[in-house]
Amino acid sequence: MRRFQQVDVFTDVPYYGNPVAVVLDAEGLTDAQMQRFAAWTNLSETTFVLPPTSDEADYRVRIFTASAELPFAGHPTLGTCHAWQSVHGQRDAVVQECGAGLVTVRRTDGGLAFEAPPLLRSGPVEPELLDRIAAALGIDSSEVVDARWADNGPGWVALLLSDADAVLALEPSYRDDLKIGVAGPHPADGPARYEVRAFSPGGGGCMEDPVTGSLNASLAPWLLSTGRTTAPYTTRQGTALGRAGRVRVDTDERNAIWVGGSTVTCIDGTVEI
Numbered sequence: 001m002r003r004f005q006q007v008d009v010f011t012d013v014p015y016y017g018n019p020v021a022v023v024l025d026a027e028g029l030t031d032a033q034m035q036r037f038a039a040w041t042n043l044s045e046t047t048f049v050l051p052p053t054s055d056e057a058d059y060r061v062r063i064f065t066a067s068a069e070l071p072f073a074g075h076p077t078l079g080t081c082h083a084w085q086s087v088h089g090q091r092d093a094v095v096q097e098c099g100a101g102l103v104t105v106r107r108t109d110g111g112l113a114f115e116a117p118p119l120l121r122s123g124p125v126e127p128e129l130l131d132r133i134a135a136a137l138g139i140d141s142s143e144v145v146d147a148r149w150a151d152n153g154p155g156w157v158a159l160l161l162s163d164a165d166a167v168l169a170l171e172p173s174y175r176d177d178l179k180i181g182v183a184g185p186h187p188a189d190g191p192a193r194y195e196v197r198a199f200s201p202g203g204g205g206c207m208e209d210p211v212t213g214s215l216n217a218s219l220a221p222w223l224l225s226t227g228r229t230t231a232p233y234t235t236r237q238g239t240a241l242g243r244a245g246r247v248r249v250d251t252d253e254r255n256a257i258w259v260g261g262s263t264v265t266c267i268d269g270t271v272e273i
Contacts, residue, residue, distance in 0.1 A: 006267035007079035010211040010245040014266045017245050018211040020079035021046040037273050038064035045076040057097035059084055071099030074213015078112045081105040082263035110248050113260025116217035121151040137172045150218035155179045164195035172199050172206045181215040192236035210238040211245030217259045220249045
């Protein structure tokens with residue numbers, strides 16, 4: 001039997017964030033066993049904690065979707081760190097080793113935060129591609145305030161709409177291979193600075209992610225560098241799915257971007273794999 005937790009991320013209220021399954025004693029499992037278990041959990045990601053291979057890391061993690069392994073993902077990083085610290089003790093900072101390298105996770109007043117990885121692709125979206133994305137979202141391209149490549153690994157294309165209501169009104173219906181992130185500002189007295197939604201292909205159509213660390217990490221440098229917001233700020237995500245995710249974005253003295261939120265354990269026990 002192996003120690004197991006299911007952690008809800010970007011929420012302090014169980015079942016209102018984005019869950020990740022964490023196998024804390026994964027040493028000895030084969031790739032096939034990990035992939036099969038990840039498919040069985042049927043969550044967006046399942047992680048497996050292993051001894052580190054780097055002297056600088058506290059642990060190593062492998063991150064699987066239901067069909068493939070990922071080098072890095074945001075909410076699995078925070079959820080895995082939460083589970084690992086519940087066993088090994090709370091620390092101000094933890095270094096995680098993953099496929100993308102070493103990632104620092106630090107404790108903040110609002111929970112845990114990871115340092116956003118650099119963008120692999122940025123810049124404006126080609127007009128033809130913007131028309132295709134707008135059609136996929138069921139809107140006209142003239143309703144898009146701005147659009148940028150914001151790819152920090154998963155391949156995000158980011159759109160800015162006029163306001164949060166426009167984001168919540170989206171009813172995408174498409175068969176595409178694009179990962180699309182959409183943001184729109186709330187009023188000054190609103191529940192957060194921005195409303196965010198994340199869409200990706202899946203199941204022969206469109207899947208929406210409840211709360212997305214990697215997308216918020218890729219939106220942040222765009223929104224900050226263009227002067228559309230200042231740090232710290234909070235985004236709300238998952239509203240359209242009945243969730244209540246909150247993602248906090250901040251910067252440090254090095255101008256590094258940190259993306260974080262609350263984490264809470266929903267399941268704690270053992271599994272046989």
